Amino acid sequence: MSKISPCLWFKTEAEEAANFYASVFPDSSVDKVTRASIDTPGTKTGAVLFVEFTLCGQSFQALNGGEDKPFTEAISLSVLCKDQAEVDRYWAALTAGGGAEIACGWLSDRYGLRWQVVPEPMLQYLRSDDAEAAGRAMRAMMDMVKLDVAKLAAAYEGRGAA
Structure with a gap:
């Protein structure tokens, strides 16, 4: 341990x-x-x-613990994904059996634990020295539930509405 x-x-x-x-x-x-x-x-x-x-x-x-002590959004586990296929796989697995989609790449699993399912490119976009491009990616993310790598890239590159 x-x-x-x-x-x-x-x-x-x-x-x-x-x-x-x-x-x-x-x-x-x-x-x-x-x-x-x-x-x-x-x-x-x-x-x-x-x-x-x-x-x-x-x-x-x-x-x-024997008592209901619900998980809250105050803590979550973040899963860094290499591509859309990995985002899709973890998203489906963690929402299965009673989980719930939340927003901006966040979900709650069947036990109520919060997760962030984040594609690696999103972190690169947010860390970019190009504040305008980073802002476009962030605005695009704010309109999503499950994150879409292609749409995030398009927003970052200025090829989409964001």
């Missing part, structure tokens, strides 16, 4: 969520499932208490 790992709080779905996330991303696994040795406020003896898992080489933890 990494020295610092995000810990995600679930009511009872920690293992289910960890397995789902590990199935979506390459270089991912559920590494250890710890069961409660005593009754706790969130779990009964023998139930899954804590799950350690890895997504794309980054360690995470999932805790069954």
